[in-house]
Amino acid sequence: MATQLTDLSKLCVHTITTKPWNIEQCAEEFGKAGIGGISVWRNTLEGLDIGRTGEMLRANGLEIVSLVRGGFFPSIDSIKRKEAIEDNRLAIDEAEALGSPMVVLVCGAEPRISLEKSRAQIRDGIEAILPYAENAGVKLAIEPLHPMYADTRSGINTLGQANDMAEYFNSEYVGVAVDVYHIWWDPNLEMEIHRCGNHSNLFAFHICDWVSPTLDMLNDRGLMGEGCIDIKQIRTWVEEAGFDGFNEVEIFSNKHWAENQHEFLEKIKYAYLNQS
């Protein structure tokens, strides 16, 4: 049984979830709502003093859970691969400046090369940035992405693959972000979540829902309870695996972005307490 969620102290909301709001609005509204944490997407930091933005978030009572996102290592072009590594170092700098303990990695994929090669380039990319991350004290969370994103977004498509990768590095600075949207269908899910915990690699837990029919492959995620994912069951496994961090609501949704975001945030709070 998953623990009962009775308050919002372990609720974290990604800035992308309320995309129409800028970071100041997210800080103020999440803070007023009593939400405990925020995961910051890099686009919201453009043009801002990142250190001061971190202070502003904390002043609103928000714990900074993660910076989203690094990764996108594979390319057919070696110059672009080097640029990706530089950009990941920049993300680590930003996380450090912001006061975020973690960068989430969407690892990338290149449809013009084999998945095997993309996966090797992902491993090489993480290898290249790991000393930098360790030095900065910033953790790297490998997020396995749904197989429908294997062409261009990630060659890491199962929790098993993410576990393999994290265990290969065997560093307290490399772990995994478990997002129910990407892996809910996996017949090995329970086993792989427990494995992830056993290796102290369960760094983050993201929630939303899978709606039927899904009208857009990127931006039609559901609010918890709107779809078919048994979030409570997965949260039970995640907690059994020793995870006691934030439950991060990460929803990309043209439908919900078109709503009044204050009303949407109320729905998120309700769904978090009742449907997660």
Add this chain to the structure above:
Amino acid sequence: MATQLTDLSKLCVHTITTKPWNIEQCAEEFGKAGIGGISVWRNTLEGLDIGRTGEMLRANGLEIVSLVRGGFFPSIDSIKRKEAIEDNRLAIDEAEALGSPMVVLVCGAEPRISLEKSRAQIRDGIEAILPYAENAGVKLAIEPLHPMYADTRSGINTLGQANDMAEYFNSEYVGVAVDVYHIWWDPNLEMEIHRCGNHSNLFAFHICDWVSPTLDMLNDRGLMGEGCIDIKQIRTWVEEAGFDGFNEVEIFSNKHWAENQHEFLEKIKYAYLNQS
């Protein structure tokens, strides 16, 4: 290395691939093109004398490879589950009448129950129809479907799961249909294809491609060569696994259906010989 495809004798085209054509047009055009086989979708048989349609296909030089599709076993409603079993028996009758040695199963899923329960209902459904299939001499090919269809179309989403299911039944009448579109991303693909062959369960091989970006989750499949799937690599493994049946072109594509189907069929022939 995959064998070189030098003629169309092992090419099979699904009637859905050239959806604008009725079965008579498919028979005539596939036959004139020198294509060796046809897989018949049940919708094309509505209102027709099925036995006579089978004769018509064979008279056009076409081998009938499979009838598509049975399955869709799970439901929250026990009456609907019984109806599904009746409909699968009807599909077996139709296959027998048509002279098709096989029915492809899209196993189904019900978003209002857990995947675990859907999977149990799939197993129960196959169990219920297997004696009927054996009696008719019609094989059942379990087709694992891409995880993006796990909500409503199939709870069998990896070749590993399909292999498990086929091995559970341990019948020469239950095997697997390997479709590159559904399983190309799977890190265990080579191993599971070989396993499938080792158990004599590799009943069918379907080809098409995954285009980037994919604009529609159902009807934006690519012609071989238009996307990122390494079809030759997968065909190599399928042949290593002992498969020497037809390479079945199964493409759902709003784009290609809108083309002149004669020109599309020419493209299929070219892509089959050069991009598969």
